[in-house]
Amino acid sequence: MNARTNESWLEDLRTTGPVRDAALDDLHAIVSKGLPYALSRWLSPDDPLFTPLVEEVSQETLLRVLDQLDTFEGRSMFTTWVHKIAIRIALTELRRKRWQDSSLDELVDNEENPAPERLMADPQAGPETSTERADMLTRIRRILDEELTEKQRQALVLLGLQDLPMEEAARIMKTNRNALYKLLHDARLRLKRRLAAEDLNAQEVLSAFESR
Amino acid sequence: MTQPQNDTNQLPDELIENLIRSLEHTEDKECTCDEVYAVVDQYAEAEFRGEDVQRLMPLIKQHMELCHNCCEEYEALLDILEKNDPA
Incomplete structure (x- = not known):
């Protein structure tokens, strides 16, 4: 993978054909490599959700990057800006899922046990x-x-x-x-x-x- | 005597304590989540380079003290920068 400058990322992603495809492939690889570090506090790599989540978020990130390309102001490395977008997508999904799971657990608990103490306090x-x-x-x-x-x-x-x-x-x-x-x-x-x-x-x- | 419009009796003591604690970081002018998101990549890179982000971008630092979600996203970004670093 060739190291690109911010300008060459923008140029390659704005063109068409094999140059753009290669840039998208490289970006996909960068996001897929970085995301596991970002998710390590949230999800074990052994979790069956881990690999599908990384792939799903990577794909969604590429779409969003292409959509928001004109908003990149060059105040950071292009790849850091892309990682920021990937993290927002991934953590929004993980928070939503975690909250849904905990709500479900609480609902099941409440059928057999009293409400949590803090709610009854x-x-x-x-x-x-x-x-x-x-x-x-x-x-x-x-x-x-x-x-x-x-x-x-x-x-x-x-x-x-x-x-x-x-x-x-x-x-x-x-x-x-x-x-x-x-x-x-x-x-x-x-x-x-x-x-x-x-x-x-x-x-x-x-x-x-x-x-x- | 009229009843107050709001009823905070359902708020547990711990939540009220956390709310009061957050007042210590509360300023008249604060960045919003969107303003932080716009520059968090720049902020994380500055932190990664060892720059004094508290001095350079005090409003961003202050927002991180109060907004758990933005802070999580910033820390995740910093994780990528640090662990991706070949050095």
Whole structure:
């Protein structure tokens, strides 16, 4: 495989015929070689899903690269940009699958066992909790009730309580990952400003939470 | 007395604690996931070369502290750069 510059990658992929085919073959080999490193924290190479996933993602990556070729600005190596696209495709799929599997496990568990403890937990402080902690939690819950919009609270529940990946939570809320991040940023800013207005900061609140 | 519009009673203590912890990294101006995605390849290469990314791209670094999904994608990219390196 010839090492290409960014410019020659773009030139070869924009042409037609055997030159383009060779570039696509080379790119496929590069993505297929790199992906297992990216997936190593997620999936064992012995997992039966591993090889088909690498192939599926590699193919999808090539299609997306060709579609987005004009958006490459040359601020990194072309192959790093391609790996970035492959990772987004692969991790989106893995997160979706992992969440679906865990939801299914929870559903099966619930048929035979009580709901997970954290979902059943009494939101009020338990007897072992200090008064300072209990008071602070009550105060923060009141602030959250007053400051958060319904959508912000829904996002917190989906991401923090139900552990959904960003893409899945965004899909349920009929938005996208970017807008969801902005929604949560607005929520954090509102809380931060409200705490400041009440002469509190995050560190003080956390200290009170730690006083068990 | 009217009831509050929202009910946070279903939010467990741990989630509230994590939310408050995230306020320590919260800034008025933050990058969005799309803005991070646009430059994460450049950011990962800079990190791979040993450059001080916190100084060079502080908003990207700050986003990584708060966005688990973007951070995972960045770390996966860094894995490829490091393990593909023939050196």
